Amino acid sequence: MLSEAFKKGARRFGIDVERLFKPKPDGEDASVPATPAEDAIVKETMASSLAKILTSGIGVVGEFYFPVELTGGSCPRVVGEEEEIVWNAAAEACDSERIHVVWQAIDNRIWYLAVRSAEMASHPNSWCPFGSLLPGMKDAQPAPICYTYYSDEAATMMTVTADGLQIHRGMSSVVRAKAERTARELNDAPIVELVPDRIVKLTPAPWYSLSLFEDRARRILAAVSVFIALGIAGVAFVVWLLATMVIIANHQTLAGAEE
Numbered sequence: 001m002l003s004e005a006f007k008k009g010a011r012r013f014g015i016d017v018e019r020l021f022k023p024k025p026d027g028e029d030a031s032v033p034a035t036p037a038e039d040a041i042v043k044e045t046m047a048s049s050l051a052k053i054l055t056s057g058i059g060v061v062g063e064f065y066f067p068v069e070l071t072g073g074s075c076p077r078v079v080g081e082e083e084e085i086v087w088n089a090a091a092e093a094c095d096s097e098r099i100h101v102v103w104q105a106i107d108n109r110i111w112y113l114a115v116r117s118a119e120m121a122s123h124p125n126s127w128c129p130f131g132s133l134l135p136g137m138k139d140a141q142p143a144p145i146c147y148t149y150y151s152d153e154a155a156t157m158m159t160v161t162a163d164g165l166q167i168h169r170g171m172s173s174v175v176r177a178k179a180e181r182t183a184r185e186l187n188d189a190p191i192v193e194l195v196p197d198r199i200v201k202l203t204p205a206p207w208y209s210l211s212l213f214e215d216r217a218r219r220i221l222a223a224v225s226v227f228i229a230l231g232i233a234g235v236a237f238v239v240w241l242l243a244t245m246v247i248i249a250n251h252q253t254l255a256g257a258e259e
Contacts, residue, residue, distance in 0.1 A: 047082050047105040048136070061204045065126035066149055066156045067115040069094070072130070072167045075110045082110055087210050090114035100207035102131035111135050111165055117209060129194050130158045130167075131205035139202050144189040146179045161186065 071093045075085050082105045089112070091097050096116045103112035111134040120126070133140045133147055140160075147158045155175035157168045159182055168178060183189045192198075 048103060061127055061206050062125035064129050064199055065123045066128055067119050068169070069119055070113060070115050070128065070156065070167050070169070072113040072158065072165050074163060074165045077105050077108050077110045083210070086110055086112045098211045101210050102128065102134065102205050102207060104134040104136045106136035109163065120207060127204040127206050129199045129202055132202040133158070135160060137205065141190070141192065144186040146183055146189060146191045147194060148175060148179050148191060149194040
């Protein structure tokens with residue numbers, strides 16, 4: 001009961017924080033508290049990995065970094081099961097059950113970015129600017145849209161449509177040509193190039209470490225350990241009880257013989 005109450009409280013706190021980060025329409029007073037009905041609507045329409053991080057404690061956010069094996073996508077949403085849905089999709093895409101993700105659920109879809117946790121070991125506390133631009137995030141622009149980032153080594157592009165998200169990485173010339181072609185196919189969708197001056201204005205969305213298989217294994221192992229310990233304690237009690245009965249029987253036999 002206490003665990004369930006804590007989960008509900010943590011989820012509500014995450015919703016309140018997301019409401020804080022969500023931009024307000026012009027003229028709306030952000031200081032006016034939401035009604036219970038509005039809280040229910042927000043709870044049903046929005047959730048994200050940011051809320052998970054904020055309710056578990058957030059560390060220092062370092063420099064931005066675009067992972068080499070970055071992947072992303074969009075999935076249908078089931079309210080309350082967003083994390084498991086993201087893990088299943090991202091783990092399959094990354095071919096690893098230990099992943100780092102950034103996800104945002106809004107309305108009936110979940111948008112996510114993911115990368116293997118092994119790749120992030122050499123870039124701890126980094127964040128990916130694409131994660132701050134997922135639909136529903138504070139700095140995101142309306143879809144369809146193409147976001148690009150060019151570096152000396154390679155270029156990365158994230159294409160967001162009304163119901164999909166794709167990540168492409170390659171040589172700068174190849175990615176630039178693909179961005180232009182994709183924009184034309186999406187009825188002249190805007191292309192936003194992420195340069196350092198633009199990136200520093202984004203609100204960082206930290207990676208969220210997710211390993212449901214390991215978590216489940218640890219829970220199962222803990223449960224098995226408890227049952228084994230209880231079993232050993234039960235056997236020890238039975239042995240002690242039998243030994244006590246034998247000792248009492250011997251004392252009674254010796255007492256009868258002396259009489």
